[in-house]
Amino acid sequence: MILLSSIINIIKTPNRLNRLSYLWRYAFWFITLFIPITVTMIKKVFFPNFPLISKELNILLSVCTVCFYIGATFALIRCCVARLHDLNMSGWWIILFPIIKIIPIFGFTLGILLFIWPGTNEPNKFGEPIL
8 A cells, every 4th residue: 555655646646856865766667668669679579479469369468568758757757847846937848858869978967957957946836835
């Protein structure tokens, strides 16, 4: 029951996320994205003609993986927007992230800044701070 309530708290992202909350949510969704992609790649590389999986089941698994990937990607974007709100920045800045991440050193720096840059301690236009 504690695990289920923890997962529900991770899924329900508030309007602002402090550094620690952002770290835990980001790690949860990153790992959640990593597992189905890894399983799919291992299946394709090491077991391309696995006889026990029919073509229809294979297509169904692929579609489920893609749907799950899209959902988790939206959750990661929501976490980044909530972190930007804690920094008193608009969530629209998220549009620049893919452009910045094209150059690896800038993408890495941006990710580190979101983790270490402290948010505002007082209420801002996005709500009360999370303690």
